[in-house]
Amino acid sequence: MSGKKLTGNGLTEKQALFVAHYLSGPAALNAAKAAEAAGYSANGSRQTGEKLLRNPGVAAALRERRIERNARLGDELDLHDAKVITHLSRIAFFDIRKLFDDDGNPLPMGQLGEETAAALQSVEVVKFGNADAGRGTILKIRMADKLRALELLARHLGLLDDKLTVGVEPDNPLAELLSFLQAGAGRITPAASLRPK
Known part of the structure; x- marks a missing residue:
């Protein structure tokens, strides 16, 4: 399988296969199995699958295919968001x-x-x-x-947010120390190295 770009969606052949396998068949909704079915190595397939799910092009293709599938199923089974x-x-x-x-x-x-x-x-x-x-x-x-x-209703309405946001207030002295350390301007010396020899 080559890694050539497909026309239209900008995915490689393997990425397009991953999308197809991830949305249907025995590998449905299992990123590791979908990656293997698409031709990626079985070694590290879990990491590869997770990486593919985070890939913006793959994520967009998955979203688009889900919308198409949901519209088709919605029409066939009279399933819609409101229902x-x-x-x-x-x-x-x-x-x-x-x-x-x-x-x-x-x-x-x-x-x-x-x-x-x-x-x-x-x-x-x-x-x-x-x-x-x-x-x-x-x-x-x-x-x-x-x-x-x-x-489920609260999630749909945006009342629940499962994402953890970690931060500190700007006026907090710990925030200043953290910024200082992140900028690489300061180094913390382990206490053991400060002891006299």
């Missing part, structure tokens, strides 16, 4: 009281509204007993993860 956000909102802001009638009895499944049903992860009905001892039913309801839905 996903609506479903996450139903989970995040679900009121468990909607599962019960005024007397505290569970509502039949057919009476649950679309919003309520969307917030359920699973429902299990266990019937037990016999005619002599009596019969009973246990209803196990598992709700979708509210905190996870809230987290």
